[in-house]
Amino acid sequence: MELLSNILFVDDDEDILGVYQLAIQDESVNIHTASNGFDACKIVEDCQIDIAFIDLMMPGLNGIETLKRLKDINHDIDIVMLTAYGSIETAIEAMREGAYDYLHKPLEMEKLRTTIKNILQKRHLSFNLDKKIAELSAIHEATRILSSTTDFNDISGVIMATIVRVMHADEGSLMLLDKTKDELYITVSKGINEEIVKTQRIKRGEDVAGWVLEHNEPVLVVGSAANDPRFIDINNHHDVTSCMCVPLRMKDGVIGILRMNRIKTRVSFTMDDLMLTSIFAAEIGGAIERSKTYATLEEKMAELTDLNVQLKKLFLNTVKALSSAIDAKDPYTMGHSSQVQKHAIAIADELGFSLEEKNLIGIVGLLHDIGKIGIKDGILSKPGALEREEWEMIKEHPDIGAKIVKHIDMFTDVAEIILHHHERYDGRGYPHGLKGEQIPFKSRILSVADSFDAMVSKRPYRDSMPRKKAIMEVKAGSGTQFDPVVVDAFLRVLEREDAAIRAIEELG
Incomplete structure (x- = not known):
């Protein structure tokens, strides 16, 4: 709803x-x-x-x-x-x-x-951005906690409280499989009556949780759970408005169920909520296996690597989503972030950066203007010249962007680069007036990539600049607006691109 x-x-x-x-x-x-x-x-x-x-x-x-x-x-x-x-x-x-x-x-x-x-x-x-950042931070924190211990029982309560909070659930439970009796029992919970926690047993195929155990598939119940024939009201409150059950898996199959219920709110869980809960379940399943089979550490490390790949993919998908949110603020800058990313990676490659450094500057290229989410639409798309007060507002976007991403551990380096991408080599930039080597090197790369794409792109207050003229402007700014080393590298990149285009045209 x-x-x-x-x-x-x-x-x-x-x-x-x-x-x-x-x-x-x-x-x-x-x-x-x-x-x-x-x-x-x-x-x-x-x-x-x-x-x-x-x-x-x-x-x-x-x-x-x-x-x-x-x-x-x-x-x-x-x-x-x-x-x-x-x-x-x-x-x-x-x-x-x-x-x-x-x-x-x-x-x-x-x-x-x-x-x-x-x-x-x-x-x-803005709401979705805040929600996504909170989710990413929670996943990162849960991963850190789960990977820091070999005894899942030590931190199970903290993990359950975190999941319930992030999912805006009213009840949460982790149910493990008693293989002897082939039934589920609650090992850790939040919001469920203690007596029920002690006595509740769910057989395979019984209730939504038992169905998930039987079929090894996650289930999302939208709307009143009482309308689902699989549902059993274990807490006797008859008003579960939505629930999710996802399997906890190990190499030998399903070992338990992670379950979330909503009672007080009329808003149902979504497929995004189910995906996020599944990520938590994967982390918990890994931690339980590690605590049970600590002797097989090398196997567990391989599994954690797979989970880290999933987490990195989630981060990259989120970066792309955030980039789309930035572009959606202003139709005149649609695609600007991806073009800046392309130019920045090409410069970094020309300068001999490592793969990890190029990946980092690629993320920065997509997110460099994230601070514009905090700037009013009317200012961003204003067709005429900005008033002094409006220009001062625009100049706040690097600081806003840095503040948005700095609290995410994986984006710590990104925040500093975003903060300084409008500094000038001669010290006349903003927000801090840094000069020359004081400016982070990756910020200097981003400055060239950002400025060039801005010049060749149409804006509400001017037409796009021809590519050759934009190249001349970049050359003219070498040593004043831009780092000469970065400019020289970018010019080499552009020359190769132009040569490739000429070769294709000659073949045609």
């Missing part, structure tokens, strides 16, 4: 509020209205408002003051200011206080609907 979005309109004109309500006919949206800033504050205190549209000129509490108070109550709310009497100074003040956008009245209803759609898409992307 999709969660509803809550939108608040604040205006002292009741007729205008009625027009807004009629304009937004969408079952996925709840509309709230307030005729003054004080009532708006009360609504935001009582309800999780996603977007607020606030009239600038209101008696009592004006729009800017209302904006400030709403942000104090809920920092994550997106606020759009509305006015028929605004000035650029007022718009700048609103943006400085945290407004997402500033629109002039009378407001076209199509513009209103488009603004709502864009903000909700941005919030959805």
Whole structure:
């Protein structure tokens, strides 16, 4: 079930509020209205408002003051200011206080609907990004804990609590197979009555868990579990809204089941949740096997290597997903990240980097503009010249990007490179004005790759630059904007590309 979005309109004109309500006919949206800033504050205190549209000129509490108070109550709310009497100074003040956008009245209803759609898409992307980062961090931490011990029982409680938290489950249990009786018993749990933990036994083929044991396949139950004929209500609360069961596997077959239940929330688990739970199950299965067969350490190391490959694949898939999220922010930069990645890897290869270093700079190429997720769409796609305040906001994206990725262990080096990819060789760049060798070498590579693709790409405020002219611009920036060593390497790469193109044309 999709969660509803809550939108608040604040205006002292009741007729205008009625027009807004009629304009937004969408079952996925709840509309709230307030005729003054004080009532708006009360609504935001009582309800999780996603977007607020606030009239600038209101008696009592004006729009800017209302904006400030709403942000104090809920920092994550997106606020759009509305006015028929605004000035650029007022718009700048609103943006400085945290407004997402500033629109002039009378407001076209199509513009209103488009603004709502864009903000909700941005919030959805941001939510998914935060969720994916949390999931990756949890997998990485679970892998670290599980690989640090030879006795799974020592850390089983911590692992179960982590999985329940990440999956937003209300109950979780790890059931192991008693081979003598061919039935499952609970060895560690979260949220389940202790008496049930002690006495519950599930035979092969019985309940959802027994079915998974029998068929060695994961199961996702969407909607009320009571409607699934395999389900047995072991906790006697009759309101399991969704459940997942995945097998724990060892070389000789299924050794147990990892189960998650949702009770309090009406939102069902998804296939993505099932995949993530399966990764946790694979890690747990490996840890149990290691604790039982510690003497066969070499076999276990091979298995852990396979798991690490899975984890790296997950990270790479996530990097690609994050790159797509970046490009989705601005249709004019669609494909920019992949082009920067291609150029950066080619330069690194020309400079003799190792495979590991080239893989790292490839990840950086895809993620270098991730900080733009924190920049307002209206600024990124503005067709004209940016105001000074808008340009200052744009210049924050390297710092925002570094902060997003720095807490993920595998991305520690990535954060530093992202932070400095807009520094200049002569020290006149941002955010820290580093100069020459002070700038990380990979950041200097990224700077050339990023700048070249930006020059040859169309932007809302200019046409694309011809390739030959862009090459001349890169040459002209050698020693000032760019590291001469990196420029020379890139020019060699481009010359080989041009030679290959000429050869193909001659063959044709």
